[in-house]
Amino acid sequence: xxxxxxxxxxxxxxxxxxxxxxxxxxxxxxxxxxxxxxxxxxxxxxxxxxxxxxxxxxxxxxxxxxxxxxxxxxxxxxxxxxxxxxxxxxxxxxxxxxxxxxxxxxxxxxxxxxxxxxxxxxxxxxxxxxxxxxxxxxxxxxxxxxxxxxxxxxxxxxxxxxxxxxxxxxxxxxxxxxxxxxxxxxxxxxxxxxxxxxxxxxxxxxxx
Ligand SMILES: [Zn+2]
Numbered sequence: 330x331x332x333x334x335x336x337x338x339x340x341x342x343x344x345x346x347x348x349x350x351x352x353x354x355x356x357x358x359x360x361x362x363x364x365x366x367x368x369x370x371x372x373x374x375x376x377x378x379x380x381x382x383x384x385x386x387x388x389x390x391x392x393x394x395x396x397x398x399x400x401x402x403x404x405x406x407x408x409x410x411x412x413x414x415x416x417x418x419x420x421x422x423x424x425x426x427x428x429x430x431x432x433x434x435x436x437x438x439x440x441x442x443x444x445x446x447x448x449x450x451x452x453x454x455x456x457x458x459x460x461x462x463x464x465x466x467x468x469x470x471x472x473x474x475x476x477x478x479x480x481x482x483x484x485x486x487x488x489x490x491x492x493x494x495x496x497x498x499x500x501x502x503x504x505x506x507x508x509x510x511x512x513x514x515x516x517x518x519x520x521x522x523x524x525x526x527x528x529x530x531x532x533x534x535x536x537x
Contacts, residue, residue, distance in 0.1 A: 339352045339353045339354065339355060340352070340353050341353070342371055342372070342527065344364040344366065344367060344369055344371060345369070345470075345526075345530065346364065346367050346369035347364060347366055347367040347369065349364060349365070349366045349367070351364070351365055351371075353371075353372075353527075356374045357374065358374050358375065358376055359373070359374060359375060359522075360373065360374050361373050362374070370473070370526065371526065371527075372525050372526045372527040373522065373524065373525055373526070374525060375522075375523050375524070375525045378523045378524060378525040378528065379453050379456055379457050379528060380457065381519075381520075381523035382449055382453045382520050382523045382524055383449075383450065383453050383454060383457060385516050385517075385519045385520035385523060386446045386449040386450050386453070386516075386520050387450070388516055389442070389446045389513055389516040389517055389520060390446050390447075390450070392509040392510075392512050392513040392516060393442060393443055393446060393509075393513055395505060395506060395509040396415055396506045396507075396509040396510040396513055397414065397415050397416065397439065397506070398414075398506070399414070399504055399505045399506040399509070400412045400413065400414060400504035400505070400506055401413050401414050401415050401417070401503075401504050401506040401507050401510070402492075402501060402502070402503060402504055402507060403501070403502040403504060404495070404499045404500070404501055405499060405500040405501075405502075406498065406499040406500075412504070414506065415438055415439065415506060415510065416439070418434050418438075419431050419434050419435045419438075419439070422434060434484070437480040437481055437483070437484040438481065438484050438510075441475055441478075441479060441480070441481060442481055442513060442514075442517055444475060445472060445475055445476070445479075445517055445520075445521075446517065446520070448468050448469075448471060448472040448475075449472065449520055449524075451464075451468055452465055452468050452469055452472070452529065456528065456529070456532060461532055461533065461536050465529065465532075465533060466533055469526075469529050473526075476521050479517075481514055481517070482514060485510070485511065485514060488507075
């Protein structure tokens with residue numbers, strides 16, 4: 330079969346951002362395919378993607394709970410010993426009147442990761458059993474937008490910079506929550522990269 334015939338045999342796929350109809354290129358596993366007009370992500374070829382996304386999201390949810398319940402950092406300045414949790418920062422900023430920063434920290438470190446994990450489970454657990462959650466379409470769109478605006482890594486770099494500066498003033502002990510938080514970042518990223526958008530859009534089209 331020559332290249333033209335091979336291409337014609339590929340199924341058509343519509344871009345969900347700009348509606349351009351195009352032929353799916355034949356790709357190797359773990360390849361990202363983007364729209365030829367607007368560059369939006371069309372799909373990523375992931376074998377066993379649904380199971381991977383569910384497994385990584387569930388593990389992420391457990392780490393999220395650990396990251397929020399257990400001590401994030403412990404400080405020792407002289408005889409004073411202070412323990413903080415992830416939420417302590419939000420509360421401190423808020424009580425000092427820096428509510429915009431409090432909101433930003435809350436969204437990037439708590440709300441965004443939790444929302445992504447819950448959305449992934451909401452979409453992919455029913456898909457695994459051949460069903461569709463009622464709000465799959467808006468949920469999947471929201472998930473893709475949150476991923477594009479994900480600032481969790483930036484937040485982590487901010488924490489590290491602050492830590493390096495603080496080590497001159499106090500003895501700092503990272504808590505179990507901080508390690509969980511770091512692992513959580515990797516799990517959320519891994520769960521995202523296991524998503525093959527075609528699986529979701531095809532099931533939605535079939536259900537129409
Ligand atoms: Zn497009």
